[in-house]
Amino acid sequence: MESFRGRFTNKIDAKGRVSLPAKFRSVATSQGMSGVVCFPSFQGSFIEGSGPRFADSVLQMLDRLDPFSPERNMLASVLIGDSAELMFDSDGRILLPEELRAHAGIADEATFVGLGEKFQIWEPKAYEAFRAEALEKARAYGDLLKSPTALPPAGGAR
Amino acid sequence: MESFRGRFTNKIDAKGRVSLPAKFRSVATSQGMSGVVCFPSFQGSFIEGSGPRFADSVLQMLDRLDPFSPERNMLASVLIGDSAELMFDSDGRILLPEELRAHAGIADEATFVGLGEKFQIWEPKAYEAFRAEALEKARAYGDLLKSPTALPPAGGAR
């Protein structure tokens, strides 16, 4: 099962187009969609994106909440209301909506970060800062890596 | 169950290509992947690599965390975002990304070290130095290796 992996920084042209990294494109395509689903993160200034599979599971997660609860409404308005289905053109590019770009503070370059089932789109420098912090915290969170099915011996991340 | 074993030093050509040792190649292939997954170690200046089995176990571990939790986000950024899927070409070579090479200080030669479920890629001289130290430490750590048939099952994975 393919997943989004790796980090790529691409340019945004005058028309607002940006190449979705070829590898991401093939993941989305393998899930049966000639595009990706994107929405603003509610945790920071970046964009969350995924193929149809994860997008569907988000819907399922929402359905587990009380349909009229304020929590569900809030989450749904961001995860669904603010989301966009971005189909890639014949050259594999997508058009990032102004709103999403503004949310992430993206001007003329965008960094795509693969995270497994989903990926994120960042303003390059902002990601650089986030990553530095993540690298540090990762050590602290390392304990999570040792859980149940345990990673093979020499443990990947300590 | 095959595992990565042995040490090999190969040259990197002008295009950045390097032969994955044939034995490593067959391990990856036996796990169903015509390539390997590599990422910068956050413990030192070398590259970590593995076949799909180990890589998938990392993905599964991440899937046990809530999809939007900061923990998952940070771990995935480091473990997946910084990793690269390197498929070998028809001659069994991989193309080491500039970033990984820089992290390991690799110029025109790379040393592959098998470690069982995963392997590492080092700048030859750097590995030489590490190995000398490892040999010494191994003496002290030797006690940690308990016989599998020893009485108390030493509880879980560490």
Add this chain to the structure above:
DNA sequence: CGTTTTCCCATGTTATCCCATGATGTCCCG
């Protein structure tokens, strides 16, 4: 109509394929 989006083509760069070479290792047969 004017604006935005989509399609199509051009270009430079990078990655991939394909073939050649030499070195090493393996196997078989005398």
Add this chain to the structure above:
DNA sequence: CGGGACATCATGGGATAACATGGGAAAACG
């Protein structure tokens, strides 16, 4: 036991394809 004959492997280089990127023209939209 020795000596090829042959496979495997690492390595180099030229040719080809894939990719990111820019721009013009057609099409859709309001």
